[in-house]
Every structure is written in C-alpha cells, then in structure tokens.
Amino acid sequence: MKKTFWIRLALAGIIVSAAAAAALAGAVNKTPGMAVFIDRPTRGGHILILDPGHGGADGGAVSVTNTPESRINLDIALRARELASFFGVDTVMTRESEDIAYPDSAGTIRAKKVWDTKGRTELVNSVDNAFLISIHQNKFTSAKPSGSQVFYAPTEKSREAADIFQSKLLALAPGNRQNATQIPDSVYIMNHVDCPAVLIECGFISNIVEAKKLEDPEYQTALAATIVGAYLECVS
Ligand SMILES: [Zn+2]
Numbered sequence: 001m002k003k004t005f006w007i008r009l010a011l012a013g014i015i016v017s018a019a020a021a022a023a024l025a026g027a028v029n030k031t032p033g034m035a036v037f038i039d040r041p042t043r044g045g046h047i048l049i050l051d052p053g054h055g056g057a058d059g060g061a062v063s064v065t066n067t068p069e070s071r072i073n074l075d076i077a078l079r080a081r082e083l084a085s086f087f088g089v090d091t092v093m094t095r096e097s098e099d100i101a102y103p104d105s106a107g108t109i110r111a112k113k114v115w116d117t118k119g120r121t122e123l124v125n126s127v128d129n130a131f132l133i134s135i136h137q138n139k140f141t142s143a144k145p146s147g148s149q150v151f152y153a154p155t156e157k158s159r160e161a162a163d164i165f166q167s168k169l170l171a172l173a174p175g176n177r178q179n180a181t182q183i184p185d186s187v188y189i190m191n192h193v194d195c196p197a198v199l200i201e202c203g204f205i206s207n208i209v210e211a212k213k214l215e216d217p218e219y220q221t222a223l224a225a226t227i228v229g230a231y232l233e234c235v236s
Helices: 003-011 018-025 069-086 109-126 158-172 188-192 208-214 217-235
Strands: 047-052 091-093 130-138 149-152 197-204
Touching (some): 047 109, 069 091, 069 217, 109 130, 109 188, 130 217, 158 197, 158 217, 208 217
Parallel strands (some): 047 091, 047 130, 130 197
Antiparallel strands (some): 149 197
C-alpha cells in the first residue's frame, strides 16, 4: 500500500465509528513508529467477505462517463480491504482484479456469469462466520436519482446490519431511500448465502455528478471508510 493512499485517507476526513474507536482502545502497539495492530481474532470472530459485483465478461452497468460498474466496485472494495486490515479485520475477496479465469466449459457470457456467481456463493458459504458485503453501483433510466441504497439478505442479522450501513452511507451519499430494503429474489448470491449479508449500491452512475464522484479515488476511500466503519459497528 502506497504511503500516498494513507495521506489521501487522512485528507478524506474519515469519521471512524464509535465502535471502531472503542475497538482501537483495546489495541496493542508495542513497536514505536508502527501502525496500531488489533488483537486477533477479528471482530466477533467474523471474516469479512468483500464482493466487488460483476467483473470479467460481466462489466455490469456502464456509467455516463463510460466506466464499467465492475471497475468502480473493485476500486472501492480494494480500498475497503486495506482499511479493514488496518483495523485487524480478516477479509476474503471474491475477486481481486477485473479479469476472471473461466473454465473452458463456460462458453457464453451467460454461462460465465452463472459459473462465477455460483463460485462466489460457494466461496462465501465455505467460510465460517462470514459476513458478506457485496458492492455495486446503481443505474436508472433518468439521470436524476442519486445516493446510496442498501439491501439485506433474508438471513439472520442482515436487516439490522443493513440499517446501520444505510444510515451511515446516507450521511455521505444522501438519496431518496431512508431505509434498507430486502434484496429482490433475482439476485442469486444474496439469496443463496447462509451468513449475514448486505448489498450496497453506493450511488448512481447514471447521474453525472455522482458518477464523477464514484470514480474519484478520494471519494472511493471515503465510501470504503464508511463501509468499514459500519461493518465494525455491526460485528463489535
Ligand atoms: Zn451491479
């Protein structure tokens, strides 16, 4: 991780949740000049699974500035991973790049998507005490809507978690939706995982002002910090 990232992070004016601050109170820092490390095991014994939506043959939606949603999702998720590790949270990523190595048997785009979605779901369900955060961007036919929207899986603790994520994200990206919503049946991964799971539509890439923000590294860092802060509050 480059030093400039952390400088930008500081400049982004991160507001770490009270829970995160409380977590830090129990931190161990025996090496002068080094970052603070948190005791293992991680918060509540959970493993954070970050799922940057889409990727590979599936770019997701395309922003008004012609950026694939998959790229923005990945950028935010990678920043969230770095921040989470700073707080001693163990993370697993469902993908770490825009490229996905598909098997030869997945010949069509649809087959590739099905293979990838099922693989991500199996990965989540293979991790004990997982907590899934799936990261996406919204798109609408009108350029007007903006703001974040959080969905929850039909699993235990997901709704309560989603409400925390929604309230924190609204401070950064206010929108029309004040409350988290249950995920539609059509989203496979969110309806087939066993663990607490939220899906975050960080903002609207159909809105030119918000699309530009969502592609800005500093705003991505602020989003990642908000997401990690909400996660820490959920699992503390
Ligand atoms: Zn998406």
